[in-house]
Amino acid sequence: MEITKAGVIGAGTMGGALALLLADNGVEVSVHDICESNLQKTAAAAEAAGLSARINICKDYDSLCESLGTPKVFIFSLPNGRPGDSVVKTLEKYVTKGDIVIDASNENWKVTQARQQILSKYGVAYIGLGVSGGSYGARNGPSMMPGGEKWAVDMVLPMLTRMAARDDHGRPCVANIGTGGSGHFVKMIHNGIEHGIMSALCEAWEIMDQTLGMDGEEIGAIFDSWNTKGGLKGNFLVEISGSICRTKSSSGAGYMLHDIRDAVVQDANDSEGTGSWANVQSVESHVPAPSLTAAHYLRIASSQVEQRLFINTSLDITPPKREKVTGAERSAVLQELADAVYGTTLLCFVQGLDVLERESMNQNWGIDIPRVLEIWRAGCIIKSDALLDMLHASYLESPQTPLLCRPQIAQDVKRCQPALKKIVLRSIESDARVPCLSGTLEYLKYIGGVDLPTSFTEAQLDCFGAHGYDLKSEPVRHLLKGSYHHAWSG
Structure with a gap:
């Protein structure tokens, strides 16, 4: 059945853009929002785009639902948590069997599954739709990750398609992710990877800006070069970095980056929860993802501006030191930095995909990872063409092998590790802040370590708690309580 009508609830930046995109694609859209100004902005944007005939502004749920066809299809884009709960509660008295609710918000996948259970008793499907691409993508074509009951996803997939x-081969960047909250889960992991890449890039920017003393034009040219060749070729976040670095201050003196407050507040004020959830999920799934976690901690610390000022005075924290690096030496450092950032970006993907695969298995979602990698292309914030090509090929060649054991991934990681170590050492000496880069280096040191210092931890646990331990001389027993106990002196 072709969907020709849809109701959009929440006409903020993303919801309003999605409403216009739906109208662009021939859908009659009824829009409702409790904020009158959002409705006015959407109406004005529709008029400017010549879409007023397909955009119907609704003041209440009665008029919204009366304007829809059968089955009724709702799409909402709201802040996570209680706003969505409120909408679902309100919709309960309006929906009937066969209706479909599409949640295009960044919602917690567990909340999504709870709402699916609430609406399933009415025969109503609830689809968790991950949307990547920001406001531009929402208006012009995003990457989308729908998950829920198969019949419902299949019904809305032509509209979403x-x-x-479209990627470079003309393929739509959308596919049925799986059942339950899988769509929102994939978007959550996407955002965790995104935060890791962004941290690696901001750390690289500080090294070039503060340590090497490069100006915005020079740094912008470096980012541009990374985007045109090598492992970071076709990386969206690298692509936008060049122009950001070159943007001059509104005063005309210096660059805009030096005027912007160093405070990422979206995580700390709970307007964006995906980064936190991705890191909590890695712990719950027992999969180490330190690159993503270190990136998230930097964002959280950055939001605490007043506290940082007090601590700076208390501890006399010094800013990064300027190095005298010129000519061939600077070129060598910049090449090492490129390799370090690429290696960290690759390992952000590896860590995120490890969490994704583990929970897909735990939840029996059966997520098709190669298809997900195809979706993370055009319109997607973590688009990284060369890297995704390599990852996709690795899944087709050896799908059952751990990611870091696949030949091309292992080759790239081994190639980048020496550069990553050099950059981290240089940053320690100059006091540059590199939590994600250094966390990635530590990850490589222990993820494949065969004789970790945790034998000491096992001994302590056995000493004070009789937790038991196993011996290296005996075969490995996976995740089982130790067979031995020692009566430790003291």
Whole structure:
């Protein structure tokens, strides 16, 4: 059945853009928002785009639902948590069997599954739709990750396919992710990877800006070069970095980056929860993802501006030191930095995909990882063409092998590790802040370590808690309580 009508609830930046994109693709859209100004902005944008005939502004749920066809299809884009709960509660008295609710918010996948259970008793499907691409993608074609009951996802997939961005081969960047909260889960992991890459890039920027003393034009040119060749070729976040670095201050003196407050508040004020959830999920799934976690801690610390000022005075924290690096030496450092950032970006993907695979198995979602990698292309914030090509090929060649054991991934990681070590050492000496880069280096040191210092931890646990331990001389027993106990002196 072709969907020709849809109700959009929440006409903020993302919801309003999605409403216009739906109208662009021939859908009659009824829009409702409790904020009158959002409705006015959407109406004005529709008029400017010549879409007023397909955009119907609704003041209440009665008029919204009366304007929809059968089955009724709702799409909402709201802050996570209680706003969505409120909408679902309100919709309960309006929906009937066969209706479909599409949640295009960044919602917690567990909340999504709880709402699916609430609406399933009415025969109503609830689809968790991960949307990547920001406000531009929402208006012009995003990457989309729908998950829920198969019949419902199959019904809305033609509509989503028309809306989705197309990759270089003309393929729509959307696919049925799986059942339950799988769609929102994949978007959560996407955002965890995104935060890791962004941290690696901001750390690289500080090294070039503060330690090497490069100006915005020079740094922008470096980012541009990374985007045109090598492992970071076709990386969206690298692509936008060049122009950001070159943007001059509004005063005309210096660069805009030096005027911007160093405070990422989206995580700390709970307007963006995906980064936190991705890190909590890695712990719950028992999969180490320190690159993503270190990146998230930096964002959280950055939001605490007043506290940082007090601590700076208390501890006399010094800013990064300027190095005298010129000519061939600087070129060598910049090449090492490129390799370090690429290696960290690759390992952000590896860590995120490890969490994704583990929970897909635990939840029996059966997520098709190669298809997910195809979706993370055009319209997607973590688009990274060369890297994703390599990852995709590795899944087709050896799908059952751990990621870091696949030949091309292992080759790239081994190639980048010496550069990563040099950059981290240089940053320690100059006091540059590199939590994600250094966390990635430590990850490599222990993820494949065969004789970790945790034998000491096992001994302590056995000493004070009789937790038991196993011996190296005996075969490995996976995740079982130790067979031995020692009566430790003292």
